Amino acid sequence: MAVSTLDGFNYQTSNTNCCATNSQGKECALIYHYELGKPMRESEAPQILLNPGQSLALRCKANNKKTPVEWFFNNTKLSGLKTLWYASVFKYFSIESVSEHNSGEYVCKSEDGQSKATQVQVQEEDxxxxxxxxxxxxxxxxxxxxxxxxxxxxxxxxxxxxxxxxxxxxxxxxxxxxxxxxxxxxxxxxxxxxxxxxxxxxxxxxxxxxxxxxxDTPKFTVLQNLHEVTCMTNSSLPQALSWKICPLPANCTDSAMWKETSGNLQEFPDSGQFCQKNILFFKACSEVHNHNVQCCLTNLDGSYCSEPITVKSCTFMFHMYTYLHDEVLIHLYLTITSHWKVHTMTILCFSLLRLLGLLGHGTDTDVLRAYLCPAGQPHPSTFHPEEKGPLQLLRKTLIRKLCGINQSVCLGCILPFAQ
The missing domain is CATH 2.60.40.10 (Immunoglobulins)
Incomplete structure (x- = not known):
């Protein structure tokens, strides 16, 4: 028969790890310590979790040895071991092998009304x-x-x-x-x-x-082309989009002069960052020419607006873009594609093309050709047969230049329209 020896049991006024060793090995159990007359301390367990078969040992200390102290289980008095140490009294209660019916509230009480409690939970499963x-x-x-x-x-x-x-x-x-x-x-x-x-x-x-x-706080880019004002930013999914306009020559420092109109929410493409969208929305130039304009966005973090821009006469803008040299436009395209990350580059490239009036609605495709020639046919908004003169020439020239720079952006169906 194996004989157990008690290892490392010393009197303490806090939790004690009680270990026994025999020929089968070593096993330890904690004596949970509670002291009456003081606030509940972090070292005093409010809840004890055990598996069936483990032991439970509770110790309660009162600093007046003349005051009777008892342990109770679900309001039923328990019998336990009492010891004295100088002016203090200790009351022990233990169970050698617990089962689920031992789960419940254990309370140490003294006759002078002091108490400490712990909840014991015995469970079969982890x-x-x-x-x-x-x-x-x-x-x-x-x-x-x-x-x-x-x-x-x-x-x-x-x-x-x-x-x-x-x-x-x-x-x-x-x-x-x-x-x-x-x-x-x-x-x-x-x-x-x-x-x-x-x-x-x-x-x-x-x-x-x-x-x-x-x-992060959205950073806006606002551009104007012949037909519309474009607002671009990256943001988490917006809850609302809007435009604020102030007619010229009114005093736009007066907030009462600004009028706000709602923008249309739609499906926005993902940016390169999780939960961030590439936000792109538009306002017809004819509605805001000779106005100061701001675009605004509301998301879960708050409401934000761009810096105001002044929208000039759309007729004036038509003449300016009509006479821009196509080599300058191609240089802008090359500069953007050389210095910006892919997702930012996509947004800016499409914004440039919209600025030129080349594209109608595309904002996020893998390659430009997928927009210009879906299913092998030119996009209906890409070419406008009724347009004549320099603008039509500019469109064709730019397509030829793009095809020459990177063949991946063109399909054969584009080239006949660029001749």
Whole structure:
């Protein structure tokens, strides 16, 4: 018969780890300590999680040895062991092997009205309960460097946490807080995108999806062509778009002189950043010529407006763009494509083409030819047979130049229209 020896049992006034060793190995159990007459401390467990067959040991201290102290289970008095230490009295209660019917509230009470309580939960299965997790996170760009995704869980036995990043890599999370089966895990300085968190406690696995949107104050670009005023920006999905106009020569410093009209919400293409859209919307030039104009956007973060621009007479703009030299326009195209990132380049290139009146509505295609020749036929807004003179020549010249610069932007169906 194996004989057990008690290892490392010393009197303490806090939780004590009690260990026994025999020929079969070593096993430890915690004696949970509570002290009456003082506020509940972090070291005093408000909840104890156990599996069937484990032991439970409770100790209660009162600083007046003349005051009777007792343990109660669900308001039923328990028998336990009493010890004295100088002016203090200790009352112990223990269960060698717990089962589910031992779950409930255990309260230590003294006759002078002081008490401390803990909730014991005995469960067959492993436990993971998510206490705090924001599944849709939005932060400002300036906060990103110091920001951490985090999850707080109640788990038993001790859990492990992995984060699956937007590019599919698995990152094991370090535990930043562990007190009485409450665990906090963090992932700091994350990139925007969709994440999955995997929490495992022995045989139990829980997964949750969450997203991180990193946003910033929208930066607007407002351009005017022959037919319309174009507003461009990157933003999270807008809730409202609008235009503000102030007629000239009115005093536009007076907010009462500005009139706001709604813009049309539509499907906007994704930008290169998660949860950010390429926003492009228009106002007919004839509605705003000889006005100061602002475009505005409202999203989940607030409302924003561009700096005002003055829209000149559309007739004047027609003559100016008609006589621009096509080599200058091609130079602008090459400059944009050489210095801007792909998604920004796409927006600016299409804006330039709209400025020239070459395109009607396209804003986001893989290559220019996919817009100009969908299904092998010229886009109906690409060519306007009724147009005569320099503008028609300019359109054809620009198409020829684009085809010569990069063959991938043209199909054979374009070339006959450019001859």
């Amino acid at each position: 436990l993971i309960e998510i206490l705090e997790l924001n599944e849709n996170v939005r932060i400002w760009e300036k906060e990103k460097a110091t920001f951490c995704l985090h999850v707080q869980v109640l788990a038993y036995p001790k859990p492990q946490c992995d984060w699956i990043t937007p590019i599919g890599t698995k990152v094991q999370s370090d535990e930043t807080h562990d007190i009485w089966n409450n665990h906090t895990f963090k992932l700091c300085n994350p990139e925007p995108g969709q994440y999955q968190i995997q929490l495992r406690a022995d045989k139990k696995l829980v997964t949750k999806n969450l997203s991180l949107c990193v946003t």
